[in-house]
Amino acid sequence: QVQLVESGGGLVQAGGSLRLSCAASGRTVSSYAMGWFRQAPGKAREFVAGISWRRSGSTYYADSVKGRFAISRDNANDTVYLQMNSLKPEDTAVYYCAATNTIMVVTTTARVDYWGQGTRVTVSS
Numbered sequence: 001q002v003q004l005v006e007s008g009g010g011l012v013q014a015g016g017s018l019r020l021s022c023a024a025s026g027r028t029v030s031s032y033a034m035g036w037f038r039q040a041p042g043k044a045r046e047f048v049a050g051i052s053w054r055r056s057g058s059t060y061y062a063d064s065v066k067g068r069f070a071i072s073r074d075n076a077n078d079t080v081y082l083q084m085n086s087l088k089p090e091d092t093a094v095y096y097c098a099a100t101n102t103i104m105v106v107t108t109t110a111r112v113d114y115w116g117q118g119t120r121v122t123v124s125s
Contacts, residue, residue, distance in 0.1 A: 002026045002114040003025045003114075004023070004097045004114055004115065005116060006022050007119060008020040009120045009121045010120075011124065012087055012122070012124070014089055014123055015086060018084045018121060019081060020095055020121075021081055022079065022081070023079050024078040024080075024099065028075075028078055029078050030078065032100060033050060033099075033104060034053075034073055034097070034098065034100075035071070035099075035106060035107075036048040036050070036071060037098055037109065037112075038091075038094065038095045039118075040092060040094075048061070048095070049061045049062070049065065049082060050105030050106060052104050052105055054103065057072070058105065059071055069084050070083040080097060087121075087123045089123045091121060093120075093121060094119065094120050094121075095120075095121055097115070097116035098115055099112070101113050
């Protein structure tokens with residue numbers, strides 16, 4: 001079993017930045033593909049960013065966040081980060097950390113093995 005705990009959410013003005021963290025415990029996730037998803041009120045959970053388990057850490061982003069968000073991982077500490085810059089009101093959502101026991105990035109919710117409890121991000125205009 002893997003437990004994921006997110007932190008770093010909060011209220012920020014449009015144009016601001018936040019850094020989300022996801023700490024894994026239970027077993028190492030250094031060989032897991034990791035990612036971030038988000039769910040806005042009344043909408044389905046959607047993929048935001050992902051990083052493969054390989055040492056090179058290949059990354060993949062949703063078009064809506066490309067160029068503004070950056071995902072990274074610290075395998076030594078089983079932690080994944082999401083740096084969010086130039087935030088927009090439409091980025092408001094609960095952000096979930098996801099872990100999947102596979103090599104490549106996972107972009108669909110059905111394939112995720114483990115979820116965190118979520119951290120809320122609110123961007124005011």
